Amino acid sequence: MAVLEDATPWNAPLNQACRGIAPALAAGNAGVLKPSEFTSATSLALGRITAEAGLPDGVLNVVTGVGPAVGTPLVSHPLVRRISFTGSVVTGRAVGRIAAERVIPIALELGGKSLLLVFADADLDAAARAAAMAVLINSGPICSATTRLLVERGVQDELVRRIGAILSDKRPGEHFGPIVTPPQFDKVLGMLATARQEGARAAVGGHKCEDGVPERGRYIQPTVLTDVKPDMQVAREEIFGPVLVSLPFDTEDEAAALANATQ
Structure with a gap:
């Protein structure tokens, strides 16, 4: 034994x-x-x-x-x-x-930075549902959550729009939960602030929830970041919050390189 x-x-x-x-x-x-x-x-x-x-x-x-x-x-x-x-x-x-x-x-x-890879001929509604669930389930903190969204450039805007339509009406405490500790809450908000400073844009979400939550609730809006560069912190490190980062690609070789561009 x-x-x-x-x-x-x-x-x-x-x-x-x-x-x-x-x-x-x-x-x-x-x-x-x-x-x-x-x-x-x-x-x-x-x-x-x-x-x-x-x-x-x-x-x-x-x-x-x-x-x-x-x-x-x-x-x-x-x-x-x-x-x-x-x-x-x-x-x-x-x-x-x-x-x-x-x-x-x-x-x-020790965590991950898994990806959802979407080509232009994919079922975009199915891809949008899968991408949305990656940030809604457990409010993001899952090691295997597909929090990197790699999308063929021609359909990126449309896919992000569909994901945003799913996430925008989700309510804290009902469709997604709070962040577990104050330090983790501050870490996620800090990474979002850094991403904005580096030029990323929140197509949906991007901040803590202000309305319709318990007074002391640590809720963060389900977020999709675009204009993300591969070397940004949010593209390379595990956020462990309800944040999806979207990066475009033009060719299969570029998609493979982006997919492998994290530790």
């Missing part, structure tokens, strides 16, 4: 926890689940439910707390023989160094 240490993020805490812990338990191992300090409640509930279901004490352990105080000792512990981590690149590097020093297996999921 080995012990798996599974560190999970705040954006889909129960899903991320179960997909790491379930196969480990099924294979006869014990697990230690360390959830994000911002979203620990579902992991604690999972621990209680498994105990009530008859899982022996010590087989699934939920340990809460911040990374330096809890995460580092866990991944450094000699009884932990495999690590699964989902989160930021910075923390992933730190966890990876510990795993390398200990020579134990590690699985890292």
Whole structure:
């Protein structure tokens, strides 16, 4: 039997926890689940439910707390023989160094900047629905969300118009949710401000929600940015908010180059 240490993020805490812990338990191992300090409640509930279901004490352990105080000792512990981590690149590097020093297996999921590629002969209504869902589901914070929209130049304006028509009537608290923490809220707004300074234009959205939201709600308008250059921060880095960036292309080779132009 080995012990798996599974560190999970705040954006889909129960899903991320179960997909790491379930196969480990099924294979006869014990697990230690360390959830994000911002979203620990579902992991604690999972621990209680498994105990009530008859899982022996010590087989699934939920340990809460911040990374330096809890995460580092866990991944450094000699009884932990495999690590699964989902989160930021910075923390992933730190966890990876510990795993390398200990020579134990590690699985890292450190985000993404996935794309939706649309050619001129595509079904634009279907493409618009898919693009809109990328920023509405979970308000954007999904590692595999297709938040880069690469569109053949001749249909870019029309596709953006159709996406805007879908997003413009979506209401906060009903069709999309708030941003999870004040720092993340400020980060998304800061990236939008930087994009405007660099010449990007919000075809729809682009700001925090002002009307029809709870007084303290951290809601950001579903946003589509155009006039985006490939070297802009919003085109290269994960925003983790309800923001879609649209870039045009003229040829398949250009589309492939743009698709691969991120880390």
